[in-house]
Amino acid sequence: xxxxxxxxxxxxxxxxxxxxxxxxxxxxxxxxxxxxxxxxxxxxxxxxxxxxxxxxxxxxxxxxxxxxxxxxxxxxxxxxxxxxxxxxxxxxxxxxxxxxxxxxxxxxxxxxxxxxxxxxxxxxxxxxxxxxxxxxxxxxxxxxxxxxxxxxxxxxxxxxxxxxxxxxxxxxxxxxxxxxxxxxxxxxxxxxxxxxxxxxxxxxxxxxxxxxxxxxxxxxxxxxxxxxxxxxxxxxxxxxxxxxxxxxxxxxxxxxxxxxxxxxxxxxxxxxxxxxxxxxxxxxxxxxxxxxxxxxxxxxxxxxxxxxxxxxxxxxxxxxxxxxxxxxxxxxxxxxxxx
Numbered sequence: 190x191x192x193x194x195x196x197x198x199x200x201x202x203x204x205x206x207x208x209x210x211x212x213x214x215x216x217x218x219x220x221x222x223x224x225x226x227x228x229x230x231x232x233x234x235x236x237x238x239x240x241x242x243x244x245x246x247x248x249x250x251x252x253x254x255x256x257x258x259x260x261x262x263x264x265x266x267x268x269x270x271x272x273x274x275x276x277x278x279x280x281x282x283x284x285x286x287x288x289x290x291x292x293x294x295x296x297x298x299x300x301x302x303x304x305x306x307x308x309x310x311x312x313x314x315x316x317x318x319x320x321x322x323x324x325x326x327x328x329x330x331x332x333x334x335x336x337x338x339x340x341x342x343x344x345x346x347x348x349x350x351x352x353x354x355x356x357x358x359x360x361x362x363x364x365x366x367x368x369x370x371x372x373x374x375x376x377x378x379x380x381x382x383x384x385x386x387x388x389x390x391x392x393x394x395x396x397x398x399x400x401x402x403x404x405x406x407x408x409x410x411x412x413x414x415x416x417x418x419x420x421x422x423x424x425x426x427x428x429x430x431x432x433x434x435x436x437x438x439x440x441x442x443x444x445x446x447x448x449x450x451x452x453x454x455x456x457x458x459x460x461x462x463x464x465x466x467x468x469x470x471x472x473x474x475x476x477x478x479x480x481x482x483x484x485x486x487x488x489x490x491x492x493x494x495x496x497x498x499x500x501x502x503x504x505x506x507x508x509x510x511x512x513x514x515x516x517x518x519x520x521x522x523x524x525x526x527x528x
Contacts, residue, residue, distance in 0.1 A: 210362070211280065213272070213293040218279040218301075219504050220381040222271050223372040227379060227402040230422025231326065231343075233261040234391035247420070250329065257323025259316070262343055264391050266317040268302040270343065271381065273365060275301075277373045282518060289370035292350060295358045303386035311357045318347045318361070326368075341366040383505025384444035392433055393442060395421045400446040400458045409459040417456055445503050470498045471512035481520045493520060 226232070229252055233239040238260030245252045254261060273291050280287050295314060299306050327340040343366060350360040365373075372378065379401055388394045399420055403410040412420075418430045425433065434456060438448045449457045478490045485493070497519050501507070509515050 209288050209290050211277070211286070211288040211291050213276040213291055213297065218275040219507050220271055220301075220383055220385065221275045221278050221378040222267075222381055222398065223274060223369060224377045224379060224402065225372060226267060226270070227398040228420075230395070230420060231262075232264040232267050232422070234264055234395060234421070234423055235261075236263075236391070239263075241424075243422070245419075245422075253327040255325040255327075257320065257325075259319050259323055262317070262320040262324040264394050266320050268304075268386065269298065269314075269317055269321060269363070270365075270369065272298050272301055273363060274369075274373055274378055277370075278376070278378060281373070281376070287373075289345075289365040289367065290362060291365070292360060292362045295361055298361075301386075308355065308357060315349075315358065318344070318363070322347060326366075328368075339368060341368050343369070380500075380504050382444040382503055383507070388442065388444075390437075392421065392423060393437055395423075396434070396437060396448070396458075397443050397446065400443065404446065404458060404460055407460075409457055411451070411455050411457050414454045414456060469506070471501060471509050471516070473513055473516055477513040477516060480517055484517065484520050484524050493523075 229247070229250060230243070230245055231252065231254060233256075240256050240258070240260055242256070243252070243254040243261070245254075256262075272293065276291065276293070277287050295311060296306055299310055299314065304310050321343045322345070324343050325340060326343065327338070329338040345364040345366055347361060347363045349358045350362050352358055381401065382397075385394065385397055388397060396417075399412075399417070400410065403412070414431050414434070415427060417434070418425075418427055421430070423430050423433075431454075434448065435450065437443070438450060441447060445461055447459050447461055449459070451457050473494060478494065481490045481493055482488065494516070497516050500519070501509075
């Protein structure tokens with residue numbers, strides 16, 4: 190696909206609309222998710238229509254999630270938002286203009302999120318759009334620098350732009366909520382391992398999100414079963430939830446993290462050691478390391494190179510067209526954060 194901005198309409202209407210659309214065109218964009226969705230149980234873990242109203246409070250954050258008649262948006266529906274966030278972040282990092290109205294190719298979305306491209310997959314994709322648009326959020330969670338109590342849908346609207354004769358959607362436009370778009374612009378996002386999309390059990394996905402959010406740069410995170418139950422959004426009784434977590438511990442299926450049980454009904458989530466094969470790792474030019482030294486004076490640039498390669502591996506080893514530029518962008522981010 191070609192990059193740029195595209196719109197609909199005729200005459201002046203088309204010109205005006207073209208400024209409001211962002212076309213998803215970054216092949217292999219690194220998966221990213223917004224911090225609020227990873228911290229709080231916004232999405233349903235149920236595989237059946239979940240029409241219960243969820244009220245959740247933790248520290249200073251409060252959320253009320255009201256589903257539509259089609260049910261609350263699921264953790265698998267969130268893949269659409271992850272795809273959109275990833276595309277927008279890739280554009281921001283490349284210095285391109287963005288908009289909260291995106292045009293995407295359904296086939297690319299299905300492939301990027303590890304789904305089949307059968308006719309039934311397109312039908313399920315349409316159902317996901319309807320649940321995302323119908324699920325209403327009322328919250329005071331801060332995105333960016335502002336705390337505002339507000340109500341909104343997870344996406345404001347969506348429409349099929351083109352459709353094949355067989356009934357499969359080809360191109361879709363999505364308008365994200367201002368709340369979510371504000372999170373993207375403020376870069377309140379975290380990178381996900383691509384293997385996240387291979388997790389088929391909802392609780393596995395949710396535990397990975399919580400591990401990614403709370404471990405951060407720490408080697409591990411300890412949390413009580415009762416707190417983990419609350420933060421997961423599971424509606425299972427604690428004993429059933431504990432049994433499900435134990436099953437996940439035995440399966441050891443989460444990318445990047447391992448789980449273990451400790452005394453006092455505590456779950457410990459630890460980072461896995463990342464081993465990077467030097468032969469497949471991105472190669473950097475010597476002058477690139479000198480540029481990195483200028484960005485972070487006094488830093489061990491070889492250690493930075495190793496950390497960046499580990500980060501690249503944990504992100505699913507995406508194909509990099511310009512590894513030197515990607516590395517320097519990563520170093521610049523570290524410098525701006527003072528780390």
